[in-house]
Amino acid sequence: MDTSHVARWSFGIRVLHWVTFAALVAQLGIAFGRMGGMATMRCLPLHMSLGLTILCIVLLRLGWRAFAQAPRRQEALPLQPSSVLVHASLYALILAVVITGWMAYRPMPMMPAARLFGSLPVPLAPSVAEIPARELSIIHQGLVWALLAMVGLHLIAALMHATILRDGILSGMLFGRSKMQNNQVD
């Protein structure tokens, strides 16, 4: 397939993409690996701090994306809108997971005050009277599964680009190089 028409993602977007990926893997490792029962109380401050860090990275990324164009491509019609939809859903789900996590976060009386990695104070969400924290936590966890499903779709799409379409999209996001050097968007 001729890929000379494709520009690559800017360096900053690529770095932020992989930092988001690494932070989400760490967050899921903590949440699924260490939380549950009494351990939840010990791990929640770190979970909250990492979640808010992910929020900052995603906001920075969205701000950057407002100025950096996505690479121009000439994909068949169903592919382009569906990749836009999946990417938008990934952003929306990460934001929804963080917001519902923040709303569900009600430290127990004996827990230390909410602080970002033990330093900056974090304001607690105003409690939504009709929705108990337990329910918000269930919604939060449901959204995590929706996010994981969307990440699964995204992975399948990335592998399809690499193996079937062979259009350099994956190597562009991984290494920043593919047969598309001429019209880089920086």
Ligand code: HEM
């Ligand atoms: C993208 C970021 C986040 C991800 C992927 C994530 C993921 C998860 C997961 C998988 C669980 C279930 C853990 C278990 O099996 O017990 C959980 C629980 C929870 N998370 Fe998050 N979370 C994120 C951000 C946040 C943030 C920012 C907060 C708070 C400010 C938060 C607060 C909570 C609370 C309160 C629970 C329920 C703990 C419990 O009582 O069982 N999360 N989260």
Ligand code: HEM
């Ligand atoms: C938690 C995991 C991940 C999330 C949340 C995520 C999110 C995203 C988002 C939102 C975009 C669109 C970029 C933008 O418009 O700013 C993107 C692009 C991309 N991602 Fe991921 N990603 C994840 C993991 C991965 C992995 C593991 C791979 C490789 C196997 C990958 C490969 C790509 C590629 C190739 C693109 C460019 C796609 C294109 O231009 O159509 N991503 N990713």
